Amino acid sequence: MSLQGAFAELVRADGRGSLVTVVGLESPGEGAGTAVAPGAKLLIRADGRAEGTLGDARLDRAATEHAEELMWTERSELRDGPGGVRLFVDVVAPPPRFVIFGAVDFAPDLCGMARATGWRPYVVDPRTRFASPERFPDAEEIVAAWPAEAFAQLGGIDRATYIAVLTHDPKLDDAALTLALASDAAYIGAMGSRRAQEARRERLLAAGVPEHQLARIAAPIGLDLGGLTGAETALSIMAEVVAVRSGHEGGRLSHARGRIHEVGA
Secondary structure, three states: OOHHHHHHHHHHOOOOEEEEEEEEEOOOOOOOOOOOOOOOEEEEEOOOOEEEOOOOHHHHHHHHHHHHHHHHHOOOEEEEEHHHEEEEEEEEOOOOEEEEEOOOOOHHHHHHHHHHOOOEEEEEOOOOOOOOOOOOOOOOEEEOOOHHHHHHHOOOOOOOEEEEEOOOOHHHHHHHHHHHHOOOOOEEEEOOOHHHHHHHHHHHHHOOOOHHHHOOEEOOOOOOOOOOOHHHHHHHHHHHHHHHHHOOOOOOHHHOOOOOOOOOO
């Protein structure tokens, strides 16, 4: 199968990977290997496996770095390679994964909002009376287990996993946050008042979590929308998660500069 065909298979399977293509040579034969030619391709999969070559070992290494960065930030871009080589990194990724810890009262709203915005929501709570399909019809999967078992069942935590901890139960909160902070999760948010946050911080430090890691927790979770209802709380959380994924702060667009509402046709 060609590399383009293998990449198409990834697209059909909702997989993750990057196909790097040489699209330009500013100085043919200089800086890069003489075997480099427009149209050469290199496929990098999520587990780091590489297929193909761009015709030069140094260029392959640079292309792999670009591919691995962009497949997790989920953007396709033109990049410069060594020797004046222009590369197009075409990225495919599954819908982003949002793990909701705690089947609290507004969690169904959050699950539905995540699904409506194109995310894959997963709900985790060991209390089976709350974590039920009837309450969460929009969930990709419902896991009635403690955090360690739940994360294992979900295949671990990768750089495209976003986590919201909502339980208000220190036993569950601390277990989930300890695992999340030791992972490559893209986002970790947690409910709680300032007093609850300070108590949580002391517990996590006592449990051996490094202090610098605690800064990764977005708490109180969500953007300051002034919402009062469960649906508005869910909107606040989902808005922050989307902003983090996009690399934005989440301020008002009337105060922003640059392009806005970049929705494809």
